[in-house]
Amino acid sequence: MTGRRRGGGLLVAGTTSDAGKSVVTAGICRWLVRQGVRTAPFKGQNMSLNSFVTRDGAEIGRAQAMQAQAARVEPTALMNPVLLKPGGDRSSQVVLMGRPVGEMSARGYHGGRQEALLGTVVECLEELRSTYDAVICEGAGSPAEINLRRTDIVNMGVARAGRLPVLVVGDIDRGGVFASFFGTTALLSAEDQGLVAGYLVNKFRGDVSLLEPGLDMLRRLTGRRTYGVLPYASGLGIDEEDGLRVSLRGTVRESAVTPPVGEEVLRIAVCAVPLMSNFTDVDALAAEPGVVVRFADRPEELADADLVIVPGTRGTVRALDWLRKRGLAAELVRRAAEGRPVLGICGGFQMLGEHIEDAVESRAGSVTGLGLLPVRVRFAAGKTLARPAGTALGEPVEGYEIHHGVAEVLGGEPFITAVAGGGPEGCRVGEVWGTHWHGSLESDGFRRQFLRRVASATGRRFVPAPDTSFGALREEQLDRLGDLVEEHADTDALMRLIERGAPTDLPFVPPGAPPAPGDLGAPV
Template identity: 45%
Template sequence: MSNAIMLMGTSSHVGKSIITTALCRIFHQQGRKVVPFKAQNMALNSYVTRDGREMGRAQVAQAEAAGLEPMVDMNPVLLKPTGNSCSQVVLMGKPIGNMSAREYHKGYSLKAFDAVKESLGRLQAEYDTIVIEGAGSPAEVNLKANDIVNMRVAKYLQAPVLLIADIDRGGALAALVGTLELLDEDERALVKGLIINKFRGDVSLLTPAIDFLEQKTGKPVLGVVPHVEALGIDDEDSVSLEEKQAVPLDAPIKIAVIRTPKLSNFTDFDSLAAEPDVSLYYVSDKEELGEPDMIILPGSKNTTEDLIHLRETGMEREISRRAAKGTPLWGICGGYQMLGKAIHDPEHTESEHDSIEGLGYLDMETTFAAQKRTTQVTADCVQFPFLGQLLAAQDMPGYEIHMGKTAFGPAVHHPFHIHARAAQEADSWDGAVLREQNGQQGEVVGTYIHGIFDHDGFRRQVINALRSRKGLSPLAIQRNVRAEKEKAYNHLAAVVRESLDMEKLAEIMGEKL
């Protein structure tokens, strides 16, 4: 059987994903064939693999840290919340339908565990080490009977478990002790070590707490991992998004992302936020919008309901006011669909509305269908006029992940040419542009391509066009996204390696590291 180690937490967002990523990079640096795994993910942040399947972004970062291309065996079950305690269930990268929380947990999750076991079997046959991430807490007694992501996986593999607590939020000792107390005896026996995460300050002050934990639980504390600011690694879920709200607006270029209730794939904008001359912030209501240099409507898991939300909260009027004054407005995926004249949903794939009026900027209409398009693409930006500049870039990688087909009016200009789709040659156009709004020289742009701003050259051209409008000189490319990710993985690995007792970890895993 392949060697495995499993990371569980006392709650959500204690750092399981990050420490899993760190171990993947540490083992990769040691020359191992290491692979990440999470049986079930619940997130609106997703990714499309080379073969057109959908998976959670946390396992994508972990795959990158392990030197691997992402594949759905790393995350066989993905739940994408749609609202009203309901989620779209994605099994082995393909949606199989929407289910309520009760329908899934009471009737389907244990069936999905068959796919989990099949994925684990393939990974065991191919890799030396599997680093497994749990979800939430293994001590949720109301969910344990049908849980397929925590102790059921650990018991199936007889994998040793490391239990992580977040000391930054407080109550870490009680969380560790309480979690262990709530586990069954055979589950508790699988927990081989404890980790305290996100510590700030002098670690020597924790010595009495560590001694107490080891005496109280009989479990060794493998280490105390410090709080690491600005990791530069993709976040998994909306809990991480909460930390992105308070962004200092001291950079000259200000970009507002409209935060709708079903916002998805917010990592599309992390590369923009990382630019030194950009302050990117998320806006939940119209009073927070301010006077940005650019507004972005992001992707959405429920485009229709999010559009209604914009209308009901008055955000639509505020966006329109700024667009009429010439503030550039970009829409990505669901946000792009909102920019059109109408959205039709005859099969009620998203909501109970047959049709809804769009924001009306772009001469296009979108009709939803049950089938979802999930594919990687490579596109060129072909002489796209934006704020008096001509943007051009080649070989821009990204991916499409949307339901619905968009039809265009005759005068629509398409800024992006897709020349590869799913690693096959392609020839199609993407996106739409409006360069005048109510007699004013505005800019409204939409695209289905996620990750469009991750291309270093294109991103810098967009920012420089915004700089030029404000009378600022253009800057050369400031960041290399891929190189900085590699640097971030290496930095994270170094911090965790220094913080943990690696010899004890080797002993727990039954080997020498």
């Protein structure tokens, strides 16, 4: 703690998971920093398989790293002190202040450990508030999950501890947004309700004037205003929180820019393995004009792909078994024998090897890999967390590492050479490639060279665009989020809320049935 004046703050909660909290938080961060307000994001507890490594080697949720980019600050562990990485339906790896501290069942975590972490979460929040003018916090799920309220450290628990005003986001595209706003508020205690300042409608399609009568009625029902109605905007689902909650099968990601006339499309299939982690690795490929990325779980969906990617996963051995049972493993072996490109990233790289010794993640012991790369993998108790840089295909490349598996490369060629401060990384045999580095495809020069190699191997007349900058596209997305907030929210009222906190005269909303519309009276 530095003793500076305490900065303002806001908690962005949601009526449900995937209501848009992450992108709304990022949009508010980008809007604030464009006003000259020093801003930081924060999420006390995150459950996600999409994670990132900070410059000092701490693992945090990738959504918070994206929000830090929106705020134009370097991400740190303070911004996401507790990260839960699911290993199945009932257990998760607990990452505390960027370092793994063990596996825990959901019952054990909510039975005492979570409550004990509230002090750490609040300390991180207060340290950020002592450094920045504003801290925009993201909630998780819904604050009305009353079965978890006693041990909550991410929604109303942190709002109460930090005296943060709460803005509740609802996804109107799903329907039922008014009931969700009212029910979320009414289920909270009087003390919690005293911090719920109002609502933000997300993903609205159509004429806002048609929505206004409902917003007026909602205000009469709850005594709380709506701070804005954000229109539906495609292409803004950047750095999704959780691969377990996102159904990826059949999902197509492709650039909005068409390839030049006469050039062919390059088709990429991503194996939708269980417990997929960091599936955002393929976003840079999808940003290329003429590249179509599809997530697939059947062997016939790989047949016409020019490149198949086996992505990272929190369950390498489980995913390997899934590939075999689904028939995808046989298709990968057939592709490799035909000289057709295959890329394995992190856990996918490990599966492409000859042998896996796992006494840590699955505790399965010795497992035979797919045998496409001369690599043997041993799972270590400690986790590798790093932000390496090097050279691949003659181009500079950067990435980040998050893995327990240690690879012994017994042949082939390195995937990445001239690694700063270390030896070569990964492995390549023919057109089968493997690396532990997430994010390597975000390096523009390397990505273009790699796609040229894929096109050459498959005989496609595909030429990567010479000027696609993934970093610039990401900045454009973040600016679009900031524009949505600036153009469609009451930013003056939002700024007052961040600076001054929740209004002191917010009424209590009882959980009983609301009065009939004719009995609502005048607006509050």
